[in-house]
Amino acid sequence: KAGVTQTPRYLIKTRGQQVTLSCSPISGHRSVSWYQQTPGQGLQFLFEYFSETQRNKGNFPGRFSGRQFSNSRSEMNVSTLELGDSALYLCASGGDSTDTQYFGPGTRLTVL
Amino acid sequence: GENVEQHPSTLSVQEGDSAVIKCTYSDSASNYFPWYKQELGKGPQLIIDIRSNVGEKKDQRIAVTLNKTAKHFSLHITETQPEDSAVYFCAASWGGGSNYKLTFGKGTLLTVNP
Numbered sequence: 001k002a003g004v005t006q007t008p009r010y011l012i013k014t015r016g017q018q019v020t021l022s023c024s025p026i027s028g029h030r031s032v033s034w035y036q037q038t039p040g041q042g043l044q045f046l047f048e049y050f051s052e053t054q055r056n057k058g059n060f061p062g063r064f065s066g067r068q069f070s071n072s073r074s075e076m077n078v079s080t081l082e083l084g085d086s087a088l089y090l091c092a093s094g095g096d097s098t099d100t101q102y103f104g105p106g107t108r109l110t111v112l
Numbered sequence: 113g114e115n116v117e118q119h120p121s122t123l124s125v126q127e128g129d130s131a132v133i134k135c136t137y138s139d140s141a142s143n144y145f146p147w148y149k150q151e152l153g154k155g156p157q158l159i160i161d162i163r164s165n166v167g168e169k170k171d172q173r174i175a176v177t178l179n180k181t182a183k184h185f186s187l188h189i190t191e192t193q194p195e196d197s198a199v200y201f202c203a204a205s206w207g208g209g210s211n212y213k214l215t216f217g218k219g220t221l222l223t224v225n226p
Contacts, residue, residue, distance in 0.1 A: 004155075033212050043156075043201065043216040056213045090155055094212050099144040099205055101212060103155035 002027065004093045004104035012110045018079040021107045023091030025072050031055075031094035032074035033101060034066060038087045049074055078109075086111045114139040116204050118217025126225050131192050133220045135202035136184040142204040145178060145185045146214070150199045159200075160187070192224045
């Protein structure tokens, strides 16, 4: 089975721009979660989607949003980028009725 | 909300020695405790997990123990090898398959010296 894939792997943006990141979960998995990883704050939960519905949400501002498509692929969007949004954005895939999550390689976002 | 504390933040051992990383959690409702290994430039890789109805779980050189009363769990790596060098994260969650929000510790940088 193919693992979790994330595109692009690297992004450089400037303040004020917006960005869209994509995640394809493991085949058959319907849950996709997003996490932000920074040296200072560590790994922080952004939100989780299951069958196209947001099921859980972390404590991030409304500039961070996401969606999930019928094929379980998910995208997250960050609008009006700030320097502090520079981070590794990780996507995790989970199967039904299990807590186990598998992470992708991440998208490294740099905001200049 | 849940809070997970992880210690130590760095750990250096000689090849062949054992390594122990400890975590405590605050929410007594948490019932799932995974451990992840993250190598440079990669995403976290699940290495072992334990659920609240189990006290200990082993997988070759890796073991995890859970003390629900004290709300702490530990990762034990025996016969460490240089390829075990990485950052290790503990995490906690609850929900029995309907809650995928993991709360992570800050991580432990493990260095195994040849």
